[in-house]
Amino acid sequence: MSPNDSPATPEAAAAGHTPDVAAGTAPIITxxxxxxxxxxxxxxxxxxxxxxxxxxxxxxxxxxGAGKTTLISIICGIVTATTGRIAVAGADINDDYRTAREMIGLVPQELTTDAFETVWNTVSFTRGLFGKPANPAHIEKVLKDLSLWDKKDDRILTLSGGMKRRVMIAKALSHEPRILFLDEPTAGVDVELRQGMWAVVRRLSQSGVTIILTTHYIEEAEEMADRVGVISGGELIVVEEKAKLMCKLGRKQLTLHLQERLAEIPPALADYGLDLAADGCDIVYTYDSQQDHTGITGLLTALRDSGIKFRDLHTTQSSLEEIFVSLVRSPK
Ligand SMILES: Nc1ncnc2c1ncn2[C@@H]1O[C@H](COP(=O)(O)OP(=O)(O)O)[C@@H](O)[C@H]1O
Ligand SMILES: [Mg+2]
Structure with a gap:
């Protein structure tokens, strides 16, 4: 799915790719x-x-198994794509690998650090791998931002899981990338640490770093993201502003609390697909809030005509979780 349908270049058209004009500026990754x-x-x-x-x-x-790690590994140049092209700030990841890779920091799913090294050494060493000259002031800033400064001389094996994960982020930031990939940053991390990780990611985002995170936790996408891409079975099913995604695909439910218990839904109301709930005291109507005609006016008229009175009503919007489950169940 794409926000417009006029590819800007023949290559884009051939690849079935429509550029994202909503952003206003050139995308940092294509x-x-x-x-x-x-x-x-x-x-x-x-x-x-x-x-x-x-x-x-x-x-x-x-x-x-949806393909999240595969996709980001391809963008980061670790796995080779079978078809297609990727540009990072205009640099093709195959033709201009070094330029593209230099802009990227990757925090992989698996924790891989040298257990016997100190935090300071391992982070400084990683910067060197990118051919960047030593910059102790930058390493100091990164460690302070990640609340690792007082651990800088500690060996990694002495750190807690949450700290090790932050060391991985520090390594990924050591060469001053403009883009940071976090592959399942909070998988297997307890709730408290997860909150801490989210705070770290927000601070990084505020400092101007573009952030792409993969997750199978809906609440993480809901909590963190500006936009969400849902991937299932290797297909990107939908890409949307988080708020719009919830609104666009979110079904709403109208619950009417009745004045008198109903034994069954009257045949006159059969077309509305109503559910009787709370032991016959509630009628629940599910509708698509994006439709011009939600059917609510008609339903209320039909209720009045049937002599059904209600004393209260409320609506609920489905959560990203429900949307996600329904999308993954029935990919378009
Ligand atoms: N090196 C590989 N060789 C063969 N199949 C792989 C390889 N890596 C991943 N896969 C398969 O590709 C699918 C997507 O994997 P992955 O990208 O790791 O998914 P995710 O990160 O969303 O869990 C999975 O079915 C996985 O088994
Ligand atoms: Mg993965």
Whole structure:
């Protein structure tokens, strides 16, 4: 799905890629027609098109095995795409690998750090891997931002899980990337640490870093993201502003608390697909809030005509969780 339908270039048209004009500025990452078939023939990604906007927090949300790690590994140049192109701030990740890679920091799903090194050394060393000259002031800032400064001389094996994860982030930020990928930053992390991680990510975002995180926790996408991409079975099913996604796909329910108990829904109201709840004391009507005609006016008239009186009513909007489950169950 895409917000407009007029590809700007023949290449984009060929790749089925429509540029994201809503952002107003050129996207910082452009993924066009990317698919991946692993050796052995398993297709993990099916022609993914995606623009990442500069400065946003983008959540790639999908169940285990959906292709999240595959997609970000391709963007980060760790896995090779079978088809398609990716540009990072205009630099093609194949033709201009170094330029593209330098702009990116990646915090992988698996914790991989040298247990016997100190925090300071491991973070400084990673910066060196990118060919950047030593910059102790930057490393100091990163460690302070991540509340690791008082641990800088500690060996990594002595740190808690949450701290180790923050060391991974510090490593990913050591070469001053403009874009940070966090692959399942809070998987297996307890609720309290998760909150701490979210605070860290928000601070990074405020400092101007574009953030792409993958998650299978709906609440994480709901909490953190400006936009959400839902991926399932290797297909990007929908990309949308978080708020719009909830509004656009969210079904609403109108619950009417009746004055008198009903034994059954009268045949005259059969067309509305009503549910009787709370032991016959509530009528629940489910409707699509985006439709011009929600059917509410007609329903209220029909209720009056049937002599059904209610004493109160309220509406509820489905959560991102419900939307997600319904999307993943019935991919378009
Ligand atoms: N190196 C590989 N070889 C073959 N299949 C793989 C490989 N890596 C991942 N896959 C498969 O591709 C699918 C997507 O995996 P992945 O991108 O890790 O999903 P996610 O990160 O969303 O959980 C899974 O079915 C996984 O088993
Ligand atoms: Mg993964």
């Amino acid at each position: 993924v066009s027609g990317v698919s991946k078939t692993y050796k052995g023939g398993f297709q993990a990604l099916k022609s993914v098109n995606l623009d990442i906007r500069k400065g946003e927090i983008f959540a790639l949300l999908g169940p285990n």
